[in-house]
Amino acid sequence: VRGFTASSYGDAFADVYDEWYAEVSDVTATVDLVRSITPPGGSVLELGVGTGRLALPMAAAGLIVVGVDASSKMLDRLAQRDPGRTVVGVLGDMVDQLPDGHFDTVLCAYNTLFNLTSIERQQACFVEVAERLTPSGRFVVEAVAPSPVDHAAASGQPTSSVSVRSMAADRVVLGIDRHDPSTQLVEGQFVEITEAGGVRLRPWQIRYSTVAELDSMAGRAGLMLVERFGDVDRRPFDADSPRHVSVWALSDARVTAS
Numbered sequence: 001v002r003g004f005t006a007s008s009y010g011d012a013f014a015d016v017y018d019e020w021y022a023e024v025s026d027v028t029a030t031v032d033l034v035r036s037i038t039p040p041g042g043s044v045l046e047l048g049v050g051t052g053r054l055a056l057p058m059a060a061a062g063l064i065v066v067g068v069d070a071s072s073k074m075l076d077r078l079a080q081r082d083p084g085r086t087v088v089g090v091l092g093d094m095v096d097q098l099p100d101g102h103f104d105t106v107l108c109a110y111n112t113l114f115n116l117t118s119i120e121r122q123q124a125c126f127v128e129v130a131e132r133l134t135p136s137g138r139f140v141v142e143a144v145a146p147s148p149v150d151h152a153a154a155s156g157q158p159t160s161s162v163s164v165r166s167m168a169a170d171r172v173v174l175g176i177d178r179h180d181p182s183t184q185l186v187e188g189q190f191v192e193i194t195e196a197g198g199v200r201l202r203p204w205q206i207r208y209s210t211v212a213e214l215d216s217m218a219g220r221a222g223l224m225l226v227e228r229f230g231d232v233d234r235r236p237f238d239a240d241s242p243r244h245v246s247v248w249a250l251s252d253a254r255v256t257a258s
């Protein structure tokens with residue numbers, strides 16, 4: 001999407017995010033998973049914290065939560081939902097502007113890593129995260145696991161589709177997306193057309209990576225895979241799993257060197 005920047009997604013979706021995406025993944029199971037790998041009262045850095053869908057329940061569960069987001073509109077929503085400031089919101093890019101310090105767990109949920117739309121930016125994110133993990137810290141990524149079969153079936157040609165997200169007598173929201181398997185880029189727009197208000201565009205784009213690509217990035221950043229689940233309920237991951245939750249730790253060599 002031409003003209004798209006790190007803040008574009010959040011700024012375009014902040015007003016509808018809680019309504020549209022409240023149930024995209026199991027919040028309780030995600031918080032349980034994070035608690036199970038984080039010491040009681042430990043620290044969590046969430047990359048792309050958004051409106052706090054996950055961060056607020058993590059803080060309520062007794063964890064110290066810092067959330068980074070490139071969109072001031074998303075962080076404004078988080079602040080509105082969190083009058084007691086239980087989550088520390090930091091405006092910044094999740095590669096170039098991560099806060100200093102070390103965290104027991106770094107979480108990047110719901111495809112947010114793929115908002116970094118090149119393999120180089122994703123690699124740089126792994127490097128920055130590795131710098132901020134405590135010696136026994138964990139990096140947790142929850143994302144779609146692209147199927148090699150689907151990927152091959154696309155035979156290299158870009159495909160596009162239009163679907164109806166919602167429809168009423170005076171309003172329709174269309175989802176338009178385009179997938180280029182040669183670059184692994186998927187980009188789209190939600191187009192909201194209302195009789196009263198005209199047209200509202202909400203653009204998004206991701207660069208999906210396979211689990212093998214992610215493990216390679218992790219390895220180059222000095223991280224090693226410790227667990228991979230098929231979802232936040234910790235079901236086993238296999239080649240047919242549509243999603244994955246991957247947990248990396250600093251490699252032994254890296255811990256010894258630090």
Ligand SMILES: C[S@@+](CC[C@H](N)C(=O)[O-])C[C@H]1O[C@@H](n2cnc3c(N)ncnc32)[C@H](O)[C@@H]1O
Nearest residue numbers: 006010048049050053069070071093094110115
């Ligand atoms: C899909 S939302 C996920 C929000 C939240 N983690 C959740 O699970 O509901 C992705 C978030 O990442 C933020 N984001 C996208 N690119 C970013 C970047 N380069 N640096 C920091 N935040 C970014 C967006 O503004 C948005 O709030």
